[in-house]
Every structure is written in structure tokens, then in C-alpha cells.
Amino acid sequence: MISIQLFVVAILLFCIGALGSLLLNGHKQAARVYSGILGMVASAVGISAAACSFLRGTQVLILSSPLPFGPFSMKLDGLAAFMIGLISVMGFAASLYSISYLEKYEHRALGVMGFFTNMFLATMLLVVAVSNAFFFLIFWETMTLASYFLVTFETEKNESIHAGYVYMVVAHIGTFLIMVSFFVFYLNVGSFNFFAFSQAQLPSTLRSLIFILAFLGFGAKAGMVPLHIWMPSTYAAAPSHITGLMAGVMKKTAIYGILRICVDCLGLSMLWWALLVLLFGLASAVIGVIYALAEKDIKRMLAYSSVENVGLILMGIGTGMIGMAVNNQAVTLLGFLAALYHCLNHAFFKGLLFFAAGSVENQTNTRNLNEMGALSRNMPWTAITFFVGVLAVAAFPPMNGFISEWFLYQALFKAADSQIFPIRVLAPLSAILLAFTGTLVAMCFVKAYGSAFAGPSRTRESHQARESSASMVASMVFLAAGCLFLGLFSPAVSQGLVSVAASIRGVSALPVAAGMWIFPTTMIQALISPPLVLIIILGTLLMPPVIIYLYGGFKAGRRSVPDPWACGYGYSPEMSISANSFDQPVRSTFRSVYFLRTMLNKPLVKVTGWANRIKELALKRETFMEHGITDPIYHVVDYLGKRFQQLQMGDIRMYCLYIILTLAILLIVVFR
């Protein structure tokens, strides 16, 4: 039981952190430090809960509840423990980072920020732990709301308000689809318990319906193409530690949802489901990275890169489902292993990159890559950690990103050896597109690092930038070390993750690691050893200096000149290549894909248009009935509200609580 107890303690600590920082709202300094430290402590407890759960196996907690949706039940199985560990580690890093990052928001309601941050973390943990669909939805919705208020924290910025609105609309379309899929389950099973879901004997058309609903619903939250439209603006608008959490962790709760519902509950997969997931993954990966390349706003670029990474994760899940469909255990395990490993890696490196981007934004007051430059001199820690993140995201060996992509290649390679024609075609082609994506990611991040940290400083701000304060640096170093660890210690990590992957399907794990080596269940197919790569490259790096020494090259010395060569003209920073011109050849080569983006934006405009029209309609009705009904009610509510204000400090953000309560009450009324 210890892991459940630790988990509950972690949740309680998050709640204490949330309420405490709300109480401290008047004392900005105190609220900022308090919520950060409580977040760190609670996350540390969360990490230990995950560790205990790994060691002790599945744990279950059931509390009877007065609601008619079955008891409140939590189940910490392998997948849940993995997610709890992931969320807690990132929660730790984000809380640490927020302590000094929020200094620039000193004049704002930092207590409220602390409240929502801690609530956001707590609800994410609850989402992955509960095993009852009704409570899952409640926490899912709370999570969305908490993140919505964090995105729109800078309320005076139109950008934030608009981003929050788009986010809200797409997130609720997703929630609606998930809700429908759960109700279809409920109507046929008579229970909201996930375990009952997985035991259900449903006709295949119904199962397919549930699959499509849940996949699209969770996919909207995960940000797969074409439901990614909310991500760039949302990620750009939110404060960086929140963006890091949203990209690193919140998307993973959607991946968790796909694994839980589409893989665990629905059981045996049909081939077309698997191919659908794989195709969505491919589209997200390729389109995401091509758009990332064209961005000059560093956070929007990272957001598109997240679309790409979700694509890779979905490709892993799709390959795993192919394995389920053709009953090939090795392919199943390798596919899910690649997906889980990439979830973990993406959390680390994307969190790191967003944190570093926030650190840069803090100093230069811009997100435009064209207005940075030469930051590696003034911000060495940010630069070096960003560089580690870049190596990881571009999947260079022996970094962690390479390991998960390697497993994905191997899973696809193994899947390709099949008798079924669509798989034989699609699996190798996916691998080729993966390679294509890889080259574009490399180009994208050469551009990002090159224009932000290398080259000449292009503005006064970037010239005067200083290194960020200790807690931000500590958090970035922590995540960078995590990236290195996950790469170099991949044999141990992958063996652990393959058992998680096996637990999703309830099968026994196959070996994928021995000693310093990792291999895709058979050593004949392939074998790599990340630690040895590092050792050997360090060895070969000794060669060039030895050669130079033998030639007597070091005697000649070196001389610094102020400027690079410019054909004899005077050098000016404008001569260096900018972020805009760097990707120009790609933009012209893949012109047609960028045309697609304009096309894809149309549905977004339409959806927000509908939402606006509904709003307008409501406004019109409101004036119509105002004098008869609304006004008297308004006066009563106003009176009550004023009474109530004394209790809750009149903070409009408390409305999130009302919305959840309303949701709960409505559901009770409907199902009674």
C-alpha cells in the first residue's frame, strides 16, 4: 500500500501548496518561493511513489463515493507509475525553475499563479492514477481549466486571451469526444470502471466507434495534425515553466489516454486502427517539423517541434498496435517501448528547451530569433544546456532522443518482415520518412542554436543579456543531466520500460538489454552500445590534438581578430545569416507543404467562428430576456456574490471550481 499512501501524500502536498499560495497572494515574494518549494517537495514525494510502485507492483485504492458513478478508485499499475514518475520529475524541474523565473512577474498575482500551477500538477497526477472514467473526466477537465488560466495569466495581452480561447475550444471538442466514447462504453457495460471497460464484449463496429472517438479526442489534446492548431499560439503565450509542463507532460497524459483506452481497454487491435495511428503519427511528424523550420519565434518553433515529437510517439504506438493486430509480441513490445521511451525523452529535452527559451526571453525580451545572437558568451549555462537539448531532440547518438528513435526504427524494421502487404509497404516507408524528419529537425535546431546563441549579437538587448539566476540554471542543468543519463544508461532504462510496455498488454517482457548493449529482442538484428560510443568518441577525440602536436601546429599560436572576413568590406552583424534566410531554401523546396498550412488554418477559423456565433446568439437572447428574468436574478446573485466575496477574495478565477461542480451536478441529474 505504501506507494498509494505516498501518492496521496503527494496530492495533499500539492493541495497545501495550492491553497497556501492563494492565502499568500498578498505577499508576492513569499507566494512565489512557497509555491515553488511546495511543488518541489510534493513532486519529490510523487517520484518516490512511482519508484515504490515499480518495486512493489500494482496497487489499488477504492473509496466509496456518494455519487452514482461507482466508487472512487485508483490503480497504480506499471503504466500509471511510469506516468506519475514522468509528471513528478517534470513538476520538480518546473517548480524549481519557477522560483526565479517568476521574478519578472513580480507585480502580478503570483499566489494565483502558484495555486493553478500546483493544481495543474495535482490533477495531472490524478488523471493518470484514477481508474474510473467519470473521475477521469472530472480531473481531465480540471487539468484543462487550470492550464487555461495559466495560459491566460497575462490577461492584458491580446495574444494570451486569443491563445487561451483557441485552446479552450479545441480542448473541449476533444473532451466532448472522449466523453462520448466513455458513455458508449457505459451504456454497454453499465459501469465506469476501466477494468469493466476492458472486460466488455462489444461488437466490432462499436469498438471501432469508441476507438475513433477516443483517439481523436485524446489526439486533440496531444496536438497531432490536424488538431495541432491550438498549440503554437498557446505555447507561445504561456509563461515558460507552464509551456514546459504542457509540452513535456500534459501532452503525455493524452498519450496515456490513448494507451489506456485504445490499447488497454479495447484490447485486441484491428489492423486498420494501427495503420490509422501510424499514418496520423507520420503526418504529424513530417508536417510538424516542416512548419517548425519556417518559424522565427523560438517558442512557436518548439511548439511545432512538439507536434513532430507527438508524431513519433504515435508512430511508436501505431507500430505496437500493428504488432497486436498480427500477433507479433516482439513488434508490440518494441513499438510501445519506443513510444514510452520517447515520451520520457521528449519530456526531458522539450522541457529543457522551453526553459532555456524562457531564460533567453527573460533576458532579451523577445522571442524572435532574428533579434538574438551571441548569447552563448553572456549566458553560458543556458547555451550549453540548450545545446544538450538540441543534440537530444535532433536524435544524435548517444543522446536519449537517438535511443528512442532507434527503437522505433527497429520496431518498424521488424514489423516490415510480414506477409500482410500494407504493413510491408508502410513500415519501411515510415522509417524513410523518419529519416527525412530527422534531417529537417537537425536543420531546424542548427537554425535555432545558431541564430540565438552563435554569431554576432544583433540587438542591444542580446548584447547586454546576463545569465539567469541560480534556480533556473539548476533546473536546466538537472534536465540536461537527465537527457545524458537517459542516453548513456539506456540499457537499464529500456529494460525497465519494456516491462511497462509488457504490463499494458499483460504479457511477459522480452530482453532488450544486456550489460552495456541494447538490441531489439534479438542480437542478430542489431546491437548498439551508447556508453561505448561515448568512450570511443572520447578516445578518438584525442587523435587530432596528437596529430597537430606531431606537426608542431600548436607552436604557431593563434591571433584574434574582431570581425570575420567580409571580402575586404567592413563587417556588420547584418551580414551574418539570419533565422529568416536560413530556412529559405527549404521553404522554397517544400512550397506545397506550407500552402497546406494556410488550408489547415481554415477549419480553425471556422470553428472559432461558430463558437463566436454561439456566443453572439447568447448575448442577443440575454438582452431580450434581460428585463424579465435576468435582472432580478442578477440582483440576487449580485447580493449573494458580495456576501460571498468576503470569503473568496472576489477572485474571478474561482469560477473554475463552479464549472466543475456544475458538471458534476448535471451528470448526477442526468444519470439518476
Added chain:
Amino acid sequence: MTSVELITIGIFQALLVLICAPLYSGLSRVLRAKMHNRRGPSIFQNYLDIAKLMKRQMVIAEQSSWIFKFTPYFSMAAMLLLAMMIPILIMRSPFGTIGDLIFVIYFFALSRFLFSLSGMDTGSTFGGIGGRRELLLSVLVEPVMMLSLFVMALLAKSTNLGVISTKISTGQIIYNPSVWLGMLAFGFATFVEMGKLPFDVGEAEQELQEGPLSEYSGHSLAVMKWGLYMKQMTLVALFLAVFFPYGSMSTLSFSGLASALLIFLLKLTFIYALMSVFENAMARVQFMKASTITWTALGAGILSFVFYLANV
């Protein structure tokens, strides 16, 4: 074969590539001169250039960072590592337990990544544009390499380079249309990656492939150039290992080593000569039209895949 023997062979291969790379690059310079009816430099000119550059003072732009200084070392070290892994003299990958063909492709990408970043690092115009070109070419060409290698790996049922080499030389993979087309596609990709026409002229430093070199000087330029020669040779060696591994030894012996070495050098001479002919028979194309040409290579790669699917 014991691991000590394999490690020895691996180190021997790395030294071979290190020592011979400038020679073969010199060979292609000489051949080009002959085709232009010039007398041309000596075949050993590259060694002399390197020796001279090594003794020169280095000039560094102040705004460059550690990446600029680190890249020359890394580009040479990376090629040494790859030379140890590719089956050059032997039918196995001497350091095959540390990585497979996916690793090799990604490691080439890593050295290219640092190469183009070093071009941006100084803030030099040519460096940035050279880096950009280099990366665009990789975007167009790397999928072709991956496609043709992946088909070979599917035929061999393994992504280990040594296994592919062994299976093709023992006839377990026969030269069917799929392999021929894969060879064509990969050969084309190698040709482009080596920095040859139609996209690059190795001697037009300021604008083309060697753009990132424009700020290097002294011993860092020497090491950088050496690294590029080694990269060309490593790519050819990779091509030979996958598509034409005949002549390499299957078990270790002194005579086997000598003959494998001789045959490898002959194969290299042939390939470099062939490439020179192609290079001089082609015109340069506008860089932005590169994609129209690489589509052809991709087409060959896809055809190879289709033939594989049809089991032809």
C-alpha cells in the same frame, strides 16, 4: 575472432582512412586536371598543403564560441570512429557491437550538424550560407541513403553492416534489380554527399560546400580539410561495404589482410576515377534546383523498394 583482434583491425582501418584519404582526394584532383588538359598538382599535394597549414598561425574571429574551435576535432574524430565501424577489410564490422547502419547515418548527420553550426558560429556570411546549403542537401539526400540501406537491411534481415556485407558476399543476397537500383540510388547519394558536382565544386571555397571553412585557418583548417577528405573516403567505404564487399577477408590472416588491403585500395581507385569522370562530364546546376535532381535518386530508391516488395 577474438575481440582483441577485432579492435586491432578496427584501429588499423581508422589509420588507413586517416593516412590514405588525402592521397585519394589528390588523385581526383590530378584526374580532373588531366581531363582539363592541365598538368595539375602532384598527387601528394594535399599532404603538403596540410603540413604547411599546420605550421601557420590561427586567426579567429572574436565573436566565435567553443563550437567553432571544437568542430575540426570532432569532424576528424567522428570519421575515425566510423572508419572503425564500417567493414572495410573484413566481412564484419570491427566495432560492430557499438552501432549499426542507423547509427552510422545519424553519426554522419551529427558531424554535418556541427559543421554547419560552426559556419554560423563566426557570423560570417559565407559560413552561414554554406551551412544552409549543406543541410538542405542532407535533407534531400539522407532519406535516399536511408531508403537504399533499409532495403538492403530488409534483404539481410539485420541492420548490422557486417551481416549485410557477409550475406552479399556469400551470395545469400543475390544481385537482383532491387539491389542494383539500391546501389544506383546510394551511389548517387554518396556522390552528392562527397561534395561533388553538380552541386558543389570543391575548389570554390567561398560559396559552396566549404563555406563553413572560410573562417578557419592554421591547424584547425588543416584538420578540417583532412576531416573532409576522410569523410569522402568513409562514404565510399560504406558504399563498398554494403554493395560490393568482395575481397575483404572473412577470417583473420596476414595474407588475407594484405590482399584485402590491396583489393580495397584498387576498388577505391576505381570508384574515385569513376566519380571524377562523372564530375567532369556534368555541368553545375543552380542550387535551388537541386531537389529536381535528387528526386531522380529518390525515384531509384523507391523503385528498388518496389522491386523488393515484388520479390524480383
